[in-house]
Amino acid sequence: MSKDNEVVAKRYAAALFEIAKEQNVLAQVEKDMELVKDVVLNKAELQSFLAHPKVAVAKKQHVVKESFSKSVSQHVLNTLLLLVERHRGDIIDSVAVEFFKLAYEERxxxxxxxxxxxxxxxxxxxxxxxxxxxxxxxxxxxxxxxxxxxxxxxxxxxxxxxxxxxxxxxxxxxxxxxxxxx
Known part of the structure; x- marks a missing residue:
């Protein structure tokens, strides 16, 4: 992962962490991010689909909603949709890793x-x-x-x-x- 992507992943993870902490849902968001990380890492097709530059953002967001809307909290879903919207779907697993670092440090x-x-x-x-x-x-x-x-x-x-x-x-x-x- 490039240094720029690492910095961006840390920012998104920190924002999600702060929201989860403020809303007192840190444990739930951590569990949700574990699921997201497993799905993204174990589904190579999903990774390449989200990273593909010629696939429309709306189509990517639709797939993300279909994949995760019933299984993760709204905070996590919103973060995923924002990452896709900003053409950062390729760093979802990195955001999860950075989020875990913050959550583990907290606990x-x-x-x-x-x-x-x-x-x-x-x-x-x-x-x-x-x-x-x-x-x-x-x-x-x-x-x-x-x-x-x-x-x-x-x-x-x-x-x-x-x-x-x-x-x-x-x-x-x-x-x-x-x-x-x-």
């Missing part, structure tokens, strides 16, 4: 990727969230569990640009480095 949540050999249970996710949220200076973590068959066991956690390696292979590598130093 003191950090995003974390947890790499493990097998899917984690809800109890395991809750335990990891409790332990590592404190290390990140947040109240809780929103955990995305990724399966990594290359791990021998344990977990590897990425929060922002920090990585906590509790995997067996990571521990073996640390032991090897200690032995080489001696």
């Amino acid at each position: 003191s949540v950090a995003e974390a990727k947890v790499y493990s050999v097998k899917p984690l249970s809800d109890a395991e996710k809750a335990s990891l969230s409790e332990i590592f949220a404190k290390k990140a200076g947040k109240k809780t973590l929103k955990i995305e569990n990724k399966i990594d068959k290359n791990l021998l066991g344990g977990v590897k956690i990425q929060i922002g640009n920090r990585i906590y390696d509790g995997s067996v292979s990571g521990k073996l590598a640390r032991i090897e480095r200690q032995l080489v130093r001696k």
Whole structure:
């Protein structure tokens, strides 16, 4: 994404965030934006349709209304329609990402990727969230569990640009480095 599009996405996200916060519907708008992001990212046809310069704005807005009017709040729908009207349909997913950053900051949540050999249970996710949220200076973590068959066991956690390696292979590598130093 270009720097200009990033700036624009942040502005739209900030405006939607402020409206949601003022109207006390932040949780609902966050849920709606999750749906919008999933639909836009998983439907390549929709992405290319919204970004296509030769498709009329009215037609794009009609598709957006048909796609989202029954499933998202009016605030989110209005934002999507405004993005399409201003020929910014290609940054809808970026607006969602920027919105989540603001919402997570408001609620003191950090995003974390947890790499493990097998899917984690809800109890395991809750335990990891409790332990590592404190290390990140947040109240809780929103955990995305990724399966990594290359791990021998344990977990590897990425929060922002920090990585906590509790995997067996990571521990073996640390032991090897200690032995080489001696």
